[in-house]
Amino acid sequence: MIGSGVTVLGLTGSIAMGKSEAAKAFRRLGVPVFDADAVVHRLIGPGGAAVAQVAKLFPGVERGGGIDRQALGARVFGDSEALRRLEAVLHPLVGVARRRFLQRCGARRVPLAVLDIPLLYEGHGASLCDAVAVVSAPPFVQRARALSRPGMTPAKLEAIQARQMPDREKRRRADFVIPSGLDKRVSLRAIRRLLTMAAAPGAAAPGAAAPRAKASKRSRTGLAKDRGFARNRP
Numbered sequence: 541m542i543g544s545g546v547t548v549l550g551l552t553g554s555i556a557m558g559k560s561e562a563a564k565a566f567r568r569l570g571v572p573v574f575d576a577d578a579v580v581h582r583l584i585g586p587g588g589a590a591v592a593q594v595a596k597l598f599p600g601v602e603r604g605g606g607i608d609r610q611a612l613g614a615r616v617f618g619d620s621e622a623l624r625r626l627e628a629v630l631h632p633l634v635g636v637a638r639r640r641f642l643q644r645c646g647a648r649r650v651p652l653a654v655l656d657i658p659l660l661y662e663g664h665g666a667s668l669c670d671a672v673a674v675v676s677a678p679p680f681v682q683r684a685r686a687l688s689r690p691g692m693t694p695a696k697l698e699a700i701q702a703r704q705m706p707d708r709e710k711r712r713r714a715d716f717v718i719p720s721g722l723d724k725r726v727s728l729r730a731i732r733r734l735l736t737m738a739a740a741p742g743a744a745a746p747g748a749a750a751p752r753a754k755a756s757k758r759s760r761t762g763l764a765k766d767r768g769f770a771r772n773r774p
Contacts (some may be wrong), residue, residue, distance in 0.1 A: 552660035553675035556685035558720030573654040674714035677721035
């Protein structure tokens with residue numbers, strides 16, 4: 541419940557794994573989704589709250605009252621110190637937006653909310669969630685999707701993956717695995733089953749942790765682990 545009265549599901553996945561499509565599916569099923577990337581885009585878009593600070597850190601990246609994301613990316617890609625300085629500006633502002641989102645969900649008595657955060661594990665964001673679902677696809681599918689994106693190259697993809705936790709480790713840590721490498725109906729069935737578990741009696745009781753179930757074998761729905769949904773975290 542993480543202090544909001546709402547069961548919080550973290551949604552994550554490495555580049556080109558299909559996380560955005562999974563987030564859309566949650567929304568279509570009526571679950572509110574916090575999109576961390578969309579918040580960042582607003583923060584550095586024209587008139588955004590982070591524009592002045594980012595422009596001061598990286599002179600020359602401001603265009604038309606906003607930050608040119610391509611120019612900014614060129615400045616921070618491969619430069620860990622520059623990326624750290626950028627994150628020091630953006631992360632607190634994203635945190636404010638996230639807390640407001642959960643407060644709104646709590647006020648509406650929403651039983652479940654999703655935090656769509658690409659680098660959830662890398663940024664130690666799992667503690668923000670009652671449970672985590674990772675979206676996963678076979679490596680050949682991931683690579684084909686990634687390389688079809690404008691401006692993506694094999695070298696750039698390799699550099700991005702080097703900064704991300706390996707998919708196998710994300711799957712090992714996650715409470716749920718949503719497969720996205722096959723038919724979309726397979727992914728949707730996994731999401732529907734996840735929501736069914738979340739809605740089970742007692743699963744989302746405020747302040748209570750559902751009993752941990754025995755680990756199950758990977759099912760056709762792609763739900764790799766069945767641990768009981770509303771798990772309390774320290």
